[in-house]
Amino acid sequence: MIPEFIDQIRDVPAQDWDRLLPSDYPFARHAFLSALEDSGSVGARSGWRPRHLLLRDDQGQLRAAMPLYLKDHSYGEYVFDWGWAQAYTEHGLNYYPKLVAAIPFTPCTGPRLLAGGEEARWVPPAVAALDQLSSDTGASGWHCLFPCEGEAAAWRKASLAERTGCQFHWFNRGYRDFEDFLGALSSRKRKNLRKERRQVKEQGIEFLWKEGTDISQADWALFYGLYQLTYLKRSGHGGYLTSDFFTLIGEYLPEQLLMVQAFKEGQAIAAALFLFDRTTLYGRYWGCREEYEFLHFETCYYQGLDFALARGLQRFDGGAQGEHKLARGFEPQLTLSFHRLREPAFQAAVEDFVERERVQVLGYRNEARAHLPYRRND
Numbered sequence: 001m002i003p004e005f006i007d008q009i010r011d012v013p014a015q016d017w018d019r020l021l022p023s024d025y026p027f028a029r030h031a032f033l034s035a036l037e038d039s040g041s042v043g044a045r046s047g048w049r050p051r052h053l054l055l056r057d058d059q060g061q062l063r064a065a066m067p068l069y070l071k072d073h074s075y076g077e078y079v080f081d082w083g084w085a086q087a088y089t090e091h092g093l094n095y096y097p098k099l100v101a102a103i104p105f106t107p108c109t110g111p112r113l114l115a116g117g118e119e120a121r122w123v124p125p126a127v128a129a130l131d132q133l134s135s136d137t138g139a140s141g142w143h144c145l146f147p148c149e150g151e152a153a154a155w156r157k158a159s160l161a162e163r164t165g166c167q168f169h170w171f172n173r174g175y176r177d178f179e180d181f182l183g184a185l186s187s188r189k190r191k192n193l194r195k196e197r198r199q200v201k202e203q204g205i206e207f208l209w210k211e212g213t214d215i216s217q218a219d220w221a222l223f224y225g226l227y228q229l230t231y232l233k234r235s236g237h238g239g240y241l242t243s244d245f246f247t248l249i250g251e252y253l254p255e256q257l258l259m260v261q262a263f264k265e266g267q268a269i270a271a272a273l274f275l276f277d278r279t280t281l282y283g284r285y286w287g288c289r290e291e292y293e294f295l296h297f298e299t300c301y302y303q304g305l306d307f308a309l310a311r312g313l314q315r316f317d318g319g320a321q322g323e324h325k326l327a328r329g330f331e332p333q334l335t336l337s338f339h340r341l342r343e344p345a346f347q348a349a350v351e352d353f354v355e356r357e358r359v360q361v362l363g364y365r366n367e368a369r370a371h372l373p374y375r376r377n378d
Helices: 014-018 030-038 082-090 119-137 149-156 178-182 187-202 217-235 243-252 295-311 323-328 344-369
Strands: 004-006 048-050 052-056 062-066 069-071 098-101 141-145 161-171 205-211 257-264 267-276 280-288 315-317 331-341
Touching (some): 030 243, 052 119, 098 119, 119 141, 119 331, 149 161, 149 331, 161 344, 178 187, 187 323, 205 295, 217 243, 217 280, 257 295, 280 295, 295 323, 331 344
Parallel strands (some): 280 315
Antiparallel strands (some): 048 069, 052 062
């Protein structure tokens, strides 16, 4: 088995890549990765240079693959290692470039080593290939971000530093609709959520759902303008993703897209874009023209919950961070990442750090659980 590294996803046929996926998880699909590359959202200019890993058997058949990038910064990852980079600098070493097995700008847990259910078999050769590429490129090491739990056991056997994080996800416990979900909450929290939704309605704001091919070019132009405006307000730049990305994702992956638009007096004032698969809704991008009371919660969370319930989806992954999700029924969930640095002393230091950090994260998760809005007698 000789590993192959490709610098564009189009070097492997979509059917060959997608055949390795264990589910219809959208972000590891050939279509999503192609939209990132074809739009210029990733590439040399963005600091996300594709180096996707392919592993073939002795007959040349593709048996495993991994979305992989050579990076010269840590933006858009959501597993924060700026302190590690600073420590390298203080010791006269280069932390960048580094290799990252991840979905750019997407902190959603899912498959990272795509192997058609044979991840345990292909992790060892993948580790060897990543170690060799790190050496060949002068990378400080490699990192696997947000792999699914099904891969974790295989990664652990490779003696990597395992890092724990925490996000907030909502789970559908057989609720018939939003009112049924509210019935699971304590009386005070139930009243708060009803009040928030009512106040949005009383401000004259209405909502429209558009899926897949119903999302027009005008809708994409509107959405990108809102997305860019909100990023400028929040962080001073126009967002990681180009306008072409949104147009292309609508073309390449329409069957897994939902756009929620908010209108006031017939004018669009906000929108949120979600992706979904057979089990999960993923809240990803949002933008607004004007701020209104509870507009963000309604557009990004309550409308998403309505959609998940209508479709019978089992989970709503609302993205990274956001303790405000707790009061709205999103529960703390642990996330994983795995790390290998070529400098032995720094690898040992990182292993010590992640062990101590895990204790803190578990404590935070347990404290967050105490603030969930569900009735105590459930």
